[in-house]
Every structure is written in structure tokens, then in C-alpha cells.
Amino acid sequence: MALTMRPRGTNDIIPGEIELWLELEEKIRQVCHAYGYQEIRTPMFEHTELFLRGIGDTTDIVEKEMYTFLDRGERSITLRPEGTAPVVRAYLENKLGSGALPVKVFYYGPMFRYERPQSGRYRQFTQFGLEVLGSGDPLLDVETIVLPLEVYKACGLTGFTVEINSIGCSNSDCRPAYREELIAYFEPQVEKLCKNCQSRLHRNPLRLLDCKNEGCQPILNGAPNISNYLCDDCEDHFSQVCAYLDALEIAYKINPRLVRGFDYYTRTVFEVTYSELGSQNAIGAGGRYDGLIEEVGGDPTPAVGFAVGVERLLLALKSQNKLEASTARPNAYLVHFGGESKIKAAQVAYFLRGHGLWIELDYLDRSVRAQMKAANRLSSSYVLVFGEEELANNQVLIRNMADGQEQLHNLDQLEELIKILA
Ligand code: AMP
Numbered sequence: 001m002a003l004t005m006r007p008r009g010t011n012d013i014i015p016g017e018i019e020l021w022l023e024l025e026e027k028i029r030q031v032c033h034a035y036g037y038q039e040i041r042t043p044m045f046e047h048t049e050l051f052l053r054g055i056g057d058t059t060d061i062v063e064k065e066m067y068t069f070l071d072r073g074e075r076s077i078t079l080r081p082e083g084t085a086p087v088v089r090a091y092l093e094n095k096l097g098s099g100a101l102p103v104k105v106f107y108y109g110p111m112f113r114y115e116r117p118q119s120g121r122y123r124q125f126t127q128f129g130l131e132v133l134g135s136g137d138p139l140l141d142v143e144t145i146v147l148p149l150e151v152y153k154a155c156g157l158t159g160f161t162v163e164i165n166s167i168g169c170s171n172s173d174c175r176p177a178y179r180e181e182l183i184a185y186f187e188p189q190v191e192k193l194c195k196n197c198q199s200r201l202h203r204n205p206l207r208l209l210d211c212k213n214e215g216c217q218p219i220l221n222g223a224p225n226i227s228n229y230l231c232d233d234c235e236d237h238f239s240q241v242c243a244y245l246d247a248l249e250i251a252y253k254i255n256p257r258l259v260r261g262f263d264y265y266t267r268t269v270f271e272v273t274y275s276e277l278g279s280q281n282a283i284g285a286g287g288r289y290d291g292l293i294e295e296v297g298g299d300p301t302p303a304v305g306f307a308v309g310v311e312r313l314l315l316a317l318k319s320q321n322k323l324e325a326s327t328a329r330p331n332a333y334l335v336h337f338g339g340e341s342k343i344k345a346a347q348v349a350y351f352l353r354g355h356g357l358w359i360e361l362d363y364l365d366r367s368v369r370a371q372m373k374a375a376n377r378l379s380s381s382y383v384l385v386f387g388e389e390e391l392a393n394n395q396v397l398i399r400n401m402a403d404g405q406e407q408l409h410n411l412d413q414l415e416e417l418i419k420i421l422a
Contacts, residue, residue, distance in 0.1 A: 008123065009117035024314065028128050031147060041109070045080060046080055049076070050296065054085030061082070066078050067113075080111055081112055081113045083111065092297060097133065105130065106130040108126070118279075127307045128308045130148075132303060132305065133293065138240035139240075141241045141268040142241055152283075156322040157313070157317055159276075163255040165226065165255050165258035167265060168230050174231035175206075179205055186219070207259060241268050258270075260285060269287035270306070271285040277315060283312045283313050286306030330360045332421050333382070335375070335384065335385045357421055394411045395409060395411060
């Protein structure tokens with residue numbers, strides 16, 4: 001292993017790219033603000049038990065994707081693979097539910113999953129997510145779908161598809177009944193299913209529905225449809241979700257085979273895809289999780305959430321050329337001649353930077369010609385020349401790089417200089 005290589009599945013975000021990330025983050029914050037969400041920051045790692053209980057031990061994440069280790073105190077610790085269980089833990093630990101409900105929070109930060117890396121799939125990736133806790137209102141399911149769409153729209157992304165489904169609740173006449181029907185349907189044909197489906201059949205039969213294996217598709221296509229098994233309350237909830245989406249004129253597709261990779265979902269689940277990303281085309285996903293808070297030790301509390309993969313969103317934006325190169329440029333480049341001239345330039349740079357201006361200068365004792373070239377390369381708006389003659393008169397030469405106009409400026413009038421360069 002070369003020391004200069006980062007671990008597989010991780011990324012460096014280097015200068016030149018970070019601007020796009022910051023711009024996106026800014027848009028996310030604006031949309032969250034409009035919808036009344038506040039930011040929450042939870043630790044990067046949690047007790048492993050939280051994810052075992054929260055995500056469910058038959059899920060891919062818990063079975064094979066978690067970064068789990070014993071710390072020096074022999075505690076089992078896991079780098080967070082997702083944001084919902086930590087938010088629920090923080091909600092309970094900090095008693096956020098004792099105030100006004102619902103509690104609406106968003107998070108933004110790295111998640112860790114030991115997956116096979118490929119374009120759009122990493123071992124450390126960034127999720128922006130939101131969670132609403134304390135209300136079962138179907139309008140919140142809809143707002144949870146709409147908010148990320150507003151972020152996509154604010155970025156200029158078009159051509160994404162919203163798919164929704166309801167996977168019912170834990171009442172015996174709802175999902176458990178459907179689960180039994182699924183097992184009864186698949187069992188006689190179990191030999192024809194892929195190994196993955198075979199191993200999941202009894203542990204988590206709903207997950208068979210999103211198997212991508214070609215050979216399984218004909219069997220999956222004939223599987224019973226969840227919409228025929230929803231209890232009255234779940235059916236009513238789902239039709240209200242659809243009615244609100246229609247009222248807001250949000251385009252969506254009902255996909256009865258959409259189930260999600262986490263056990264905690266109840267009722268509404270949704271996914272946003274952008275087909276040009278190929279196999280890793282999900283740019284966001286979420287759902288309602290009315291049972292999770294109780295599972296983690298709280299009182300029964302309805303909740304709904306969504307998570308957006310930021311790297312994939314940026315890939316989608318790149319594919320549509322929606323990412324513009326940064327146009328930021330220094331206010332001024334200070335050209336000096338070393339010695340006294342450099343000291344004066346350093347003083348002026350210190351003053352101007354203290355007032356928030358972006359000031360560049362040379363640290364390699366380069367020629368004036370090379371410094372001018374550097375100023376041009378950075379597209380600096382102004383160049384300030386600290387020449388011997390100017391300094392003798394306590395002046396500096398200001399050159400406007402847009403029109404080539406030059407003027408001498410007295411260095412006693414630095415406040416005036418800010419106004420010129422800002
Ligand atoms: P999930 O938490 O699995 O529902 O994923 C939510 C979103 O996070 C997905 O729609 C992806 O956009 C993104 N995502 C999930 N896993 C990865 C990964 N390994 N690498 C990059 N993005 C991911």
C-alpha cells in the first residue's frame with residue numbers, strides 16, 4: 001500500500017471542487033430554512049447496538065456493510081452507516097419531544113458503509129437528510145418528498161423520477177399478512193430464485209421484491225401486490241399522500257415493488273432516481289418509520305424522513321453540465337519588490353484582509369513579470385504595485401485589470417482603498 005493512496009471507496013474533495021460542495025450546502029440550508037428545519041449534528045460513531053436494533057439485523061447494512069470495531073474500553077462501536085437511527089437516539093436522549101411537535105431536523109455529513117466501490121458508490125459518502133418526529137400527518141410524508149425535490153430544483157436538476165409505495169404497518173392484518181402471502185407464493189418456486197433471494201425468503205421476504213437479478217424477474221413480476229393487503233388505516237394514509245402530491249402537482253409513480261433496505265419503514269416509502277447515473281441511480285430515498293422510536297426505547301412516536309446522496313447528486317448535476325466553475329477572484333494582487341516593499345505590502349494585505357477582502361501576494365520572491373502573470377492567472381480584479389518610487393511618496397499604484405486604468409493612491413487613506421477594491 002502506497003502511503004500516498006487514500007483508502008478504497010473514499011474521496012478527497014480538493015480546492016476547485018469544494019466550491020461546488022459549499023454552493024450545494026448553501027442551497028440545502030436555504031430550502032431547509034424555508035421549510036422550518038433546524039440542523040442537528042450527531043456523533044460520527046455510535047454504539048453498535050443502536051444500528052442492530054434500529055436498522056434491523058437482516059438488512060444488507062447490518063449483515064455486511066458496517067464498520068464495527070471494539071474500542072480500547074472493549075465497547076462495540078460502529079461508524080454511522082445512516083443518519084436516522086442516530087437522530088432518533090439524539091431525539092430521545094435530549095428529550096426533544098418534550099417541546100413543540102413535530103420536531104423537524106436536518107443533518108449533513110459523512111456516512112460509512114463497507115460496500116463494493118464503483119462510480120456513485122463509496123465507503124465514505126455524504127448524506128443530507130431530514131427527519132420529522134412526532135406527527136403521523138400524511139402531509140408530512142409529502143413535505144418530506146417535496147423538500148429534496150426543491151433542493152434538486154434549486155440546483156437546476158431536471159429529469160428525475162419519484163417513485164412511492166406503501167409497505168403497510170405491523171398490524172397483523174396488514175404487512176404480516178402480506179409477508180405470509182409472499183412466502184406462500186415464493187416457496188414452491190424457491191429453487192428458481194437466486195441465492196440471495198433464497199436466503200432472504202423467510203427472514204425478510206419483502207426484500208425479494210427489489211432483487212435486481214435477471215433470472216428472478218419473471219417470478220417477482222407475478223408476486224402478490226402489497227396494495228391489496230394494506231389495512232384500512234394504511235390504505236387511507238396512502239391515498240391521502242397521493243392526494244396531497246396531486247394537489248401540489250408533484251409528478252410521481254406508484255411502484256408496488258418499491259421496498260427499502262431498512263427494517264424500520266412503515267407505510268410510505270419513496271425513492272428518487274436519476275436514470276443517467278446507471279446502476280447507482282438512486283439520488284435520494286426515505287420513508288415513514290412509525291415503529292423505530294419505540295424500538296429504540298421511546299414512547300410510540302410517528303416519524304418520517306429522507307436522505308439524499310450528495311456525491312450522486314453532484315454526479316447528476318455534472319452530467320447535465322449544471323455545475324458552473326467558480327467565478328470567485330481575488331480583490332487584489334499585491335506586487336512587491338522584496339525588502340521594505342514586501343513589508344509594506346504585508347501591512348496593507350493584513351489591513352485589507354482584516355476587512356474581508358481577498359488579497360494575494362507573492363511568497364516566492366518572483367520577478368514583477370511573474371507576479372503580474374500570477375495575478376492574471378487568478379483573474380485578480382486589481383493589482384497594487386509597491387514600487388520604490390511610489391513608496392517614497394507613501395503611495396501605491398492601483399491598476400484596474402478590467403480596463404487597464406491606473407491611479408496612484410495615498411497609503412494614509414486605507415479606508416478609501418477598501419472602497420475602491422471591494
Ligand atoms: P439509503 O440511506 O441507503 O436510503 O440511501 C440514501 C441515499 O444515499 C441513496 O439514494 C444514495 O443517493 C446515497 N447512498 C447510499 N449509499 C451510498 C454509497 N455507498 N455511496 C454513495 N452514496 C450512497
